[in-house]
Amino acid sequence: MTNSTSATEPSAGFPNSGLATAVPNQFFSRVLPQIESAEELIVSLYFFFAQHLKRRAPRFVTKRELAADATLARSLSRLAPGEGALERGLDLAVWRGTLLRARAGSSSREEELYAVNTSANRKALEELTPSYLRLEESLPPAGNANAPGIFALYEQNIRPVTPLIADELKEAEQRYPQDWVRDAFREAVSLNKLNWRYIESILRRWEAEGRQDEKSRTDPQVEWLERRYREGKRQLASGRDP
Numbered sequence: 001m002t003n004s005t006s007a008t009e010p011s012a013g014f015p016n017s018g019l020a021t022a023v024p025n026q027f028f029s030r031v032l033p034q035i036e037s038a039e040e041l042i043v044s045l046y047f048f049f050a051q052h053l054k055r056r057a058p059r060f061v062t063k064r065e066l067a068a069d070a071t072l073a074r075s076l077s078r079l080a081p082g083e084g085a086l087e088r089g090l091d092l093a094v095w096r097g098t099l100l101r102a103r104a105g106s107s108s109r110e111e112e113l114y115a116v117n118t119s120a121n122r123k124a125l126e127e128l129t130p131s132y133l134r135l136e137e138s139l140p141p142a143g144n145a146n147a148p149g150i151f152a153l154y155e156q157n158i159r160p161v162t163p164l165i166a167d168e169l170k171e172a173e174q175r176y177p178q179d180w181v182r183d184a185f186r187e188a189v190s191l192n193k194l195n196w197r198y199i200e201s202i203l204r205r206w207e208a209e210g211r212q213d214e215k216s217r218t219d220p221q222v223e224w225l226e227r228r229y230r231e232g233k234r235q236l237a238s239g240r241d242p
Helices: 003-008 024-035 038-052 063-067 070-077 087-097 119-127 150-157 162-174 178-190 196-209 220-237
Strands: 099-105 110-116 133-135
Touching: 024 038, 024 133, 024 150, 024 162, 038 070, 038 087, 038 110, 063 087, 063 110, 070 087, 087 099, 087 110, 099 119, 110 119, 150 162, 150 178, 162 178, 162 196, 178 196
Parallel strands: none
Antiparallel strands: 099 110, 099 133
């Protein structure tokens, strides 16, 4: 039997008091449900481990260091085979906002630096001498701070997102307008009914009946016709003549 089979053998488990790597809770509740490629998942998770080993401030890791990491290379070769897997994983992690990327060095030799995307790391990178480092600004826009996405609204007002609820939130985000989602959360908070089922019922009611504030801007004749249409549908469904 060759040694190549040992890599596929089950693990013996973990020691009770072994070293551990800290990963932000938001990575699992907000970022992980959106990841679609193996290379992004591998690079993102492994980066938390790799940067934890660095004893420098900020705790950045260079692309050369990642490319020379045998464990990372082996993982990518198994789950995301092909050339450019590391580059694709890094690009996606930067695009999604998991990592920050900066360029360091001179024009003759430039180094890519990566760090976990936190406000402290961003500030630390920006405070380095400009001739030494240039922070790359090709990150996706954070969006309007006054209009957070459905995942942020859920975590701010209810509890951390779990895998069970993540699919429902994603479906609602695609199904309803952003201002509906935001206003539904606001209504639930005002009534102290902080649960997703209540918020979902608000959205479903607005979808079926329309919003009162939108009705006030509707032409009265159009509103009458729409009301007659809904009444006719209900009567047909109940087996009566309209």
